[in-house]
Amino acid sequence: MSRIAARFEQLRDRGRTALIPFVTAGDPSAAVTVPLMHAMVAAGVDLIELGVPFSDPIADGPVIQRATERALAQGVSLDDVLDMVRQFREQDTETPVILMGYLNPIEVMGYETFAVAAHGAGLDGALIVDVPPEEGHTLVEMLKTQGLDLVYLLAPTSTESRIARIGAVASGFVYYVSVKGVTGAGNLDTAAVAEKVGLIKSLIRLPVGVGFGINNPETAASVARVADAVIVGSAIVSRIEALAATPELIPEAVAEFLTGLRQAIDEVDAHVA
């Protein structure tokens, strides 16, 4: 069983909703990322999404665009991000880590080289924003050979037949993008999310994470009522941005924010149980 599947099984047994943070690797500097990952685990996150910086992040709003630019200014590459995962694994062999990014850096590295290197580094999966299942077959096969999951997105615009088809090829978990828009968008409509997640769960067996637009404990709690995982990105990244000049303060500040989200989610979980 993959580390991701094992983690979700564990969570289900304990009646706990996963909290998944997203941070851009190398933002604001490469030295911050690994200590930050450990601090987030200590604050109660269950899986980590590491963003791989790419020059043309079409699915990202201004907050993550700027994080990407900060990381690229440090020259952070896909190789460097895999190195960070390797370092993280020196102390933590339990927490699943997936990469989130765009296809081109992987195209240039080569699918097979990437899959082998990712496995060697201790990575558990990848979510490639611009790879829908229609274009994913080769990559999925390469990753599978190395025991890695390819996590697919679902969106408000995904039809029932698409959801079912994606469910048939996805592994690990599926990531429901809660709004039509880019990362960091506001106005998550809780009722609409609940309805769509209900539909997804009726069609797909995998755990369903929900992300985009979750930026406070209240929204995290309402999403926790319907989803298996609450995914938070821009709200964390904007806290990192605010402390970019004093990076030593970043792990603690992010941990504090995540602790608040974790508590809100735990209350929902306790209630449901």
Place this chain on the structure above:
Amino acid sequence: MSTSPDHLGLAGFDSAGAPHASSGAYNWPDAGGHFGPYGGMFVPETLMHPLEELRTAYERYMADPQFQAELDADLQDYVGRPSPLYHAERWSRELGGAQIFLKREDLNHTGAHKVNNTIGQALLARRMGKTRIIAETGAGQHGVASATVAARLGLECVVYMGEVDIARQEANVYRMRLLGARVVSVTSGSRTLKDALNEAMRDWVTNIDNTFYIIGTVAGPHPYPAMVRDFQAVIGREARAQMLARSGRLPDALVACVGGGSNAIGLFYPFIGDEGVAIYGVEAAGDGLQTGRHAAPLCAGRPGVLHGNRTYLMEDNHGQIVETHSISAGLDYPGVGPEHAWLKDSGRARYDSVTDDEALRAFHHLTRTEGIIPALESSHALAYVHKLAPTMRKDQTIIVNLSGRGDKDMHTVASHDGLVL
């Protein structure tokens, strides 16, 4: 062979895999929008269903005689088609080789080939019930062509343009504003065309319910490369018929500049099955390919994935897209339409490049010998003709796509010559 005036791109949607692989006819893309290994739909999930809706509407209306009649009438009465095929006799004599014919897309309403495509997509937008159109623009020509059709159809229009391009194409920015469009300055990344395209994609994903994204070239995810090609193919269909009517035979060579590749594919496509016709695409070599300061992905890049498709790109060793340079804003793009990538690999078309200086010399030369001021983009094609024509016999012919007029480039050329207008 695929030389009839029908919209041949449609057949490819009906079957999976290499279309008509057995018959040998050129019939790309396949059902998934692939041209060999290129093209495809590399977009976030949110866009997949809207792209499917677009493809369905496009297929339906391209086969709808009423839509076609409306499109043809607009191309004739509003754009001014057919555009002339002009024999540049004096220029041909000076170069001392092949007879050169200019396909006069510069005479279209708004001054470039771009409007052939925006008319088509805007009619489609209206049929699909969209009330808002968005566009990206580099030189501003596609932005102007989009703002123009939006004004005519009463649609809201937002144009994304890089901050750098806004500074060098002031006149076009003003034209767009006069036409009622909102021009949004894009300050992310390299602040040029590629970043404008990124921003337009972000807008589209956010406003998908009421918004139609008019992409200005044969790039982007399927069905855009095929759809834009089919709207631009009117250039090649006319040129082919005009040449046959005039000389009773096909041209020996075609030449067009390649930015994203829409004016080039528009000319080339109806001739792809005519094996005797040599096809040359001309990229922007900027300061020279060896300097790295250029915009020539086919000549000096390698395959990758950007803006929804796989194609040749200018990128570094880590897969980051690098900044491009060309004196011509309309060619300043790090990618190229996937069909050109395929035509290059398959050997059906050849791609070469000319520098800023060569393009400028050709700009001045055509202006002085024929009394026609070409766009700097088109001047790249002209500069290549300077090299090609003298290698050919006097009884041979070249059709070169004069994709636009040079009015928009007065400031750029003047400042290059040390003048301030």
